[in-house]
Amino acid sequence: MSLIQVSNLTFAYDGSYDNIFENVSFQLDTDWKLGFTGRNGRGKTTFLNLLLGKHEYSGTISAKVSFDYFPFQVENRDQMTIDVVDAIYPDYEYWKLARELTLLQVSEEVLYRPFSSLSNGEQTKVLLAALFLKENSFLLIDEPTNHLDMGARKLVSDYLKAKSGYILVSHDRSFLDNCVDHILSINRTNIEVQRGNFSDWWENKQRQDQYELSENDKLKKDIKRLSEASKRTSNWSDEVEKTKNGTLNSGSKLDKGYVGHKAAKMMKRSKSMEQRQLSAIEDKSKLLRNVESSDSLKISQLRYHKNQFVEFDHVSIAYGERKVCQDISFVIEQGDRIVLSGKNGSGKSSLLKLLIGEPISYSGTIRKGSGLKISYVSQDTSHLQGNLTDYAREHGIDESLFKAILRKLDFSRVQFEKDISAYSGGQKKKVLIAKSLCESVHLHIWDEPLNFIDVISRMQIEELLLEYQPTILFVEHDSEFVSRIATKSIEL
Structure with missing residues (x-):
């Protein structure tokens, strides 16, 4: 067991004004089976590429394991499947590969066929078997279920359930529930790690979202009140400043030094109050940072003249x-x-x-x-x-x-x-x-x-x-x- 430590990770693509990650910190255990979830475009594949060292970033990612990516890129898909396995891990022991293929219900015969002749499901299983042969390696498994039928999904999920030490990107809830013990989620403003499977994470998220939404009206009222108070404070300090050049009601001149000193103190106090109010507004606004927008959609379907x-x-x-x-x-x-x-x-x-x-x-x-x-x-x-x-x-x-x-x-x-x-x-x-x-x-x-x-x-x-x-x-x-x-x- 060892840790993957991510500290103050910040990254943006060249030419982009927005950071995909900003000062992100968390740690992962290399024995975990991690499900990786988040809405499309949030940066899941980008984060995997950062672990693989494909981009420059600020902050640190430290680990005592090497990272391997699934699916492995096969350059020549017409070569024999056993040669594809050799390219992934030249030092494997054949009996171990045979054992993994048996667990995945793949015949050893596929090893002596061109890789391109294998079905999508067979290709997925062979690559997973080969990658899991490697020792001291943490697997980054990117959407293995695409184009797998239901039976193959269940088989691959059961296979992963018996393994450990991976991050699994998948949007199939049943698949995740069966084989992961932690969830790594990219939210709207941060990255979180939670113990449990996808259903556990989703239940916690709904509870948190409901709490934040129930607070929404109260927060809006607080923000409005604080904004109005901040505006009044700002106006008040401006009025005090104006008295420096004014006169007393009796018509006599003001002691500008005294008034200036007093105005400066009041200005400092008012600015301090204004800053506290603005900070309170910002803090309250942040409370709703991770509620996902999931508005209902609409559809317009024509009625047909026959049943x-x-x-x-x-x-x-x-x-x-x-x-x-x-x-x-x-x-x-x-x-x-x-x-x-x-x-x-x-x-x-x-x-x-x-x-x-x-x-x-x-x-x-x-x-x-x-x-x-x-x-x-x-x-x-x-x-x-x-x-x-x-x-x-x-x-x-x-x-x-x-x-x-x-x-x-x-x-x-x-x-x-x-x-x-x-x-x-x-x-x-x-x-x-x-x-x-x-x-x-x-x-x-x-x-x-x-x-x-x-x-x-x-x-x-x-x-x-x-x-x-x-x-x-x-x-x-x-x-x-x-x-x-x-x-x-x-x-x-």
């Missing part, structure tokens, strides 16, 4: 000789919230793409209502670029509503001036979701919409879907989200 929207009748999809899914039959009706579930590669995304008209070869019948309007959120965000104003105009959506939704999803106004291509992965997904919510449609089709999106935003989106109950067909591997949202499940 049935779509019918899949014995649909099968194949790519060449490989059958992806076969004999799929289900109906989408008004108000349904249907989750497509199944292992990676079972055809979930292909079915969604069929529905939006992409050219995919299939057999069977798809009956889609005439005039049915659909909004689609894809997994891919690589095409996003340009500014938000042009993006809204290009897609024919209301710019004010679009930006208002992004504000509620924790976009700062500074983000509105940036090119979308410079956004974080979570911010890009929020752009796609905000666009979808702005579109007047009958049916929403969302393909893994929550990848990279922070937990609080996920909860906002959940509440939105539960309140407005739009008709939606979606693929998502966040079990908590699925259990709350889905009214039907189609298992492929």
Whole structure:
């Protein structure tokens, strides 16, 4: 056991006016299983890069362990998987690697296949197994769950539960609850460390937020009273200063030396009072520093003239000789919230793409209502670029509503001036979701919409879907989200 000590850490990117971290201090135990949470754009990945020594900063980060990052960057993805493992840790013992792969339910046979031929889940598991072979190393695990199906998420979470000595960035609540014993959270104005899993942290946060909000009216009154008192004090000292050049009521001259001395004392006293009042205002304002904005969102969905929207009748999809899914039959009706579930590669995304008209070869019948309007959120965000104003105009959506939704999803106004291509992965997904919510449609089709999106935003989106109950067909591997949202499940 040793400590990772962070003292007075301050960091900003070149050309930025705002510090991402400012005089941040805390310590971590290298035996902890740390869940790392915070809203998109708050600096989670930046902090991991600071630990890895990728940026210059002020303050100190001291540790007696080395840091390794997941996912390991594989330069040549066509090389054999065993060569990828060798590049990560040349001195490993084979039996230990075999043991780790067994725990992750991966066959040793994958080691002798090109890394690029492995599924996303197999790649994730192999890299985790290799990195955990290293001794005296603290792992920085950055969103391992993206594109993992539910079964694989549970398996990887159980694997991490049996390990220690890592920081895990994940927005999947069930995943975190199962495998972490401390939470490192980036709040609006500070970084905190708490013992417990995500649910423990969230319960404490809600309690603290509720306390701060309950104090809000009282604080506002106190701040108003102090501001008025400060203004009166300032006016009073100004009036005293003016008497230095005045006359007595009797018309005789004032002793300017005496009055000046008295005025100076009163001025000093008034300025001291004013400073105390301003300090009190500042202190009271700080009490609300970490309440997260999680306003409810709004959606406008069109009513369709029929109850049935779509019918899949014995649909099968194949790519060449490989059958992806076969004999799929289900109906989408008004108000349904249907989750497509199944292992990676079972055809979930292909079915969604069929529905939006992409050219995919299939057999069977798809009956889609005439005039049915659909909004689609894809997994891919690589095409996003340009500014938000042009993006809204290009897609024919209301710019004010679009930006208002992004504000509620924790976009700062500074983000509105940036090119979308410079956004974080979570911010890009929020752009796609905000666009979808702005579109007047009958049916929403969302393909893994929550990848990279922070937990609080996920909860906002959940509440939105539960309140407005739009008709939606979606693929998502966040079990908590699925259990709350889905009214039907189609298992492929």
